[in-house]
Amino acid sequence: MDLATMEGLEGVSLQRLADELGMSKSGVIGHFASKEDLQLRTVEAAAERYREEVMERAADREAGLERLRALLEGWIAQVEARTPVGGCFFWAASAEFDGRPGPVRELLVALMERFVGLLEAEVHTAQRTGELRADVEPAQLAFELHAVAQEANWARQLLGREDAFERARAAVARLLEASRPA
Amino acid sequence: MDLATMEGLEGVSLQRLADELGMSKSGVIGHFASKEDLQLRTVEAAAERYREEVMERAADREAGLERLRALLEGWIAQVEARTPVGGCFFWAASAEFDGRPGPVRELLVALMERFVGLLEAEVHTAQRTGELRADVEPAQLAFELHAVAQEANWARQLLGREDAFERARAAVARLLEASRPA
């Protein structure tokens, strides 16, 4: 996961991975059916880590606005903890595979749709509890929340902006506040 | 540029480019000092196209809020015109090179800082003309505006969301409206 975030999933060659692990190339490939299989399992491992560190912790919080905040803060904190070395695995993988058809792209699409869908569902729940206004469009708010989180990763990884995650937190807080009932 | 946006700057091999152009590999390499030189010139060409299609057109508009809107609409329209084939060159190149030190990364950083700086400067101008409130922080607003534009590219290229650019336009309009004087 770390290698793939920095050098790309395609950039993790079997030999390179073998050197990193102190074993032979055939020793590595014995664990995977092919390089594509290695890539799929790497994406699955990143999804599992994300599920544990972000989704499960948020699931303990009350459904609605509180859980929505926990999902976003969990995402931000998790990526922040991985900077400057690598940053967000899914951001890097998205850009690498958005133009390459195949099972890796399809898996990434399914995972990202699930996460964006979770944000949308939590906005919807917060509307039912009256914590967010009914005239807010869940898909639009989820789009903007996800946008500022991804921007934080971009600004930190490419530009080295140390304040990127604080900017994302401020934007999330303002977006949610602007969506509250009068 | 088109090949690099889809397959990555590293993925454009000299042989691949030669095939595409119907010439020999040595014929291609004769025009460049090295593959890194080819990558640098590709980034420069993309920056030049961006300058012509977005920055120069916006420069004709009145400084302040109107020019800020023109910069953002120019960016959105330019990337929208290139989808679904490839999307935004700089988004793809950012993710590919954010973890690779060297002159290509440095060039990308300089270009992206210039563009974000231009947005910030235009916010500042709009504050001086009274079109935007003085208590708005230019760097924070520029962060959020840039975020929704990048998110549109991500949502369209990876998820195939046809409404991504309309969502970005709506978010830009709302962000600017929320920053106007009471």
Added chain:
DNA sequence: CCTACCGATCGGTAGG
């Protein structure tokens, strides 16, 4: 898990 090997492709050079 290993060594040894396959054909293909990589960036780049020599020489014209």
Added chain:
DNA sequence: CCTACCGATCGGTAGG
């Protein structure tokens, strides 16, 4: 602009 070639590396296999 070309052909011909260099050593290195790619994913993957054979055989143990």
